Amino acid sequence: MNTFLKYEQDGHIVTLTMNEPERRNPLTGNTAVEEFLTAIARIEADRQVRAVILTGAGSAFSSGGNIRDMERHASGSMPGMEVRQDYRRGIQQLPLALFNLEVPVIAAVNGAAIGAGLDLACMCDIRIASESAKFAESFVKLGIIPGDGGAWLLPRIIGMSRAAELTFTGQMIDAQQALAWNLVSRIVSPDALLATAQDLARSIAANPPHAVRLAKRLLREGMHCRLDTLLEMSAAYQTLSHQTADHREAVAAFIEKRPPSFNG
Incomplete structure (x- = not known):
């Protein structure tokens, strides 16, 4: 079928x-x-x-x-x-x-x-x-x-x-x-x-998948929530993002002037 x-x-x-x-x-x-x-x-x-x-x-x-x-x-x-x-x-x-x-x-x-x-x-x-x-x-x-x-x-x-x-x-x-x-x-x-x-x-x-997913969630939530609520969510999501291996890889690649490799 x-x-x-x-x-x-x-x-x-x-x-x-x-x-x-x-x-x-x-x-x-x-x-x-x-x-x-x-x-x-x-x-x-x-x-x-x-x-x-x-x-x-x-x-x-x-x-x-x-x-x-x-x-x-x-x-x-x-x-x-x-x-x-x-x-x-x-x-x-x-x-x-x-x-x-x-x-x-x-x-x-x-x-x-x-x-x-x-x-x-x-x-x-x-x-x-x-x-x-x-x-x-x-x-x-x-x-x-x-x-x-x-x-x-x-x-x-x-x-x-x-x-x-x-x-x-x-x-x-x-x-x-x-x-x-x-x-x-x-x-x-x-x-x-x-x-x-x-x-x-x-x-x-090509971008770190966690950052794309969380950014999409913020865009969606921003369609119907207050600015102060979105800022609180952004602070929490940013904290999570700073602790990921892909973020560390992005910073290291920028400093070392090489293409990053993101594994999610």
Whole structure:
């Protein structure tokens, strides 16, 4: 049986490819969430992994929710509390798992990222886009709202006014507009997308893994905590960092004017 999520590892870098191109890589009505959670747990357990690339097979990054699967909810046959639990135990597990993953995740957006597909890209730490990528927070077009955390994620990335514009209109924007709005950090040709993501992943993986993981945790916590709280966390994390072998190696290599070797 074909799986939704293809897991490939090359040294310190894992590439996750959503692999249902004939349906444009939907996140519901299949095993997508379950497979994402399994992959994230596997990455967390493997201390050799230092960076992750997430992309989609075919012409789309992800089309988001499977509209045919939504018929279960639209029909009114499911009690409201059961629908609520369906979200809580399903798609809403994904933003929590990705938010708490300490390994940096790069979204290589190869095509359309629609609805929950856009929100999935927003769950990642870095987004780079193919010239053919398109983005839409399109829930309103189906008479629903972002049920997977997009209303929390998107404003923190592009600002409240632009997030409101995308959310209230459901309009689609192209890669150039996404770059102008800071939704993505760079645009590359379709042929160069994976190579660019891999170069970026290698640049991350070349650094001491504890420092990258703790820095990501601070960035994530900084999205919702006070400055004094973040400073306390920073002091604690810095104390841990000063006591690592990789920190000692970095200082020694700088003084000795040689390339460092980080072993994690």
